[in-house]
Amino acid sequence: MVEFASKIVLVTGAASGVGAGTAKAFAKHGTRLCLVDRDEENLAKTETECKNVGAEKASxxxxxxxxxxxxxxxxxxxxxxxxxxxxxxxxxxxxxxxxxxxxxxxxxxxxxxxxxxxxxxxxxxxxxxxxxxxxxxxxxxxxxxxxxxxxxxxxxxxxxxxxxxxxxxxxxxxxxxxxxxxxxxxxxxxxxxxxxxxxxxxxxxxxxxxxxx
The missing domain is CATH 3.40.50.720 (NAD(P)-binding Rossmann-like Domain)
Structure with missing residues (x-):
């Protein structure tokens, strides 16, 4: 899905479950992601995993x-x-x-x-x-x-x-x-x-x- 490479996606609840899975799915297409969750420790893990599979670094x-x-x-x-x-x-x-x-x-x-x-x-x-x-x-x-x-x-x-x-x-x-x-x-x-x-x-x-x- 090349279309997602030019998009910016905000994912809430991205530290685990559906949120984390959704973030990684978008990451595989090179999407720019903004990840949000109260669980900072697991959110950091999701961030790392997203970068590892192709997410751009928009910091x-x-x-x-x-x-x-x-x-x-x-x-x-x-x-x-x-x-x-x-x-x-x-x-x-x-x-x-x-x-x-x-x-x-x-x-x-x-x-x-x-x-x-x-x-x-x-x-x-x-x-x-x-x-x-x-x-x-x-x-x-x-x-x-x-x-x-x-x-x-x-x-x-x-x-x-x-x-x-x-x-x-x-x-x-x-x-x-x-x-x-x-x-x-x-x-x-x-x-x-x-x-x-x-x-x-x-x-x-x-x-x-x-x-x-």
């Missing part, structure tokens, strides 16, 4: 790590920079993602949630800091072929297959976004040419987010 550590990097860090850095930005009438450009809005990837739930938070933070910060003369914007790129994405995959062949597959989904030219495309957007938003632009999430994706796929 709260993953959530914390992603939010610390994508949301907490920009928030704290902004707070620290405000006094200096106010003096210079500087601006902030956050790096968000196409995954924050119309396009979402079921296999990247936590990442998509974090980038949605970045978008809302950008807009609210823009309102709050406008009175200080500080602009806040974000750039939302589509998939890019960077060094880091190779670490997600098993081989160079897998990487090339992913690159070609994503390129076919981009309406404008049917090609992937380049790093320079994103840099150009950042430079524009940071420049005086964008002096009346704030609270904007600028999609650099060749209209990819408009396709809904």
């Amino acid at each position: 709260f550590k993953d959530f914390d790590d992603t939010y610390n990097i994508n949301v907490r860090a920009p928030l704290f850095l902004t707070q620290l920079a405000i006094p200096y930005l106010e003096k210079t009438k500087g601006s902030i450009v956050n790096i968000s993602s196409i995954a924050s809005k119309e396009y979402a990837d079921a296999s990247q739930m936590i990442y998509c949630m974090s980038k949605s938070s970045v978008d809302h933070f950008t807009k609210i910060a823009a309102l709050e800091l406008a009175k200080k003369g500080i602009r806040v914007n974000a750039v939302n790129p589509a998939f890019m072929k960077t060094n880091i994405f190779q670490s997600w995959l098993n081989s160079a062949d897998d990487a090339e297959e992913l690159v070609q597959g994503r390129a076919k989904l981009v309406p404008l030219g049917r090609k992937n976004v380049k790093v320079d495309d994103v840099i150009n957007a950042i430079m524009f938003l940071a420049s005086d040419r964008a002096k009346m632009i704030t609270g904007t999430c600028l999609f650099v994706d060749g209209a990819r987010h408009l396709t809904g796929i």
Whole structure:
């Protein structure tokens, strides 16, 4: 049942009996599981057994790590920079993602949630800091072929297959976004040419987010 590999399942009473059996049955299909029970000792055993038969590891550590990097860090850095930005009438450009809005990837739930938070933070910060003369914007790129994405995959062949597959989904030219495309957007938003632009999430994706796929 391949369909279960993309789903997230909450199983209550998962420490024993039907609950434990149900959890392990879903685990065999690679399902992401959230297991709940008052019996912590046996619940831990069920968790281990589920991982052994194929369940993905969707842990709260993953959530914390992603939010610390994508949301907490920009928030704290902004707070620290405000006094200096106010003096210079500087601006902030956050790096968000196409995954924050119309396009979402079921296999990247936590990442998509974090980038949605970045978008809302950008807009609210823009309102709050406008009175200080500080602009806040974000750039939302589509998939890019960077060094880091190779670490997600098993081989160079897998990487090339992913690159070609994503390129076919981009309406404008049917090609992937380049790093320079994103840099150009950042430079524009940071420049005086964008002096009346704030609270904007600028999609650099060749209209990819408009396709809904």
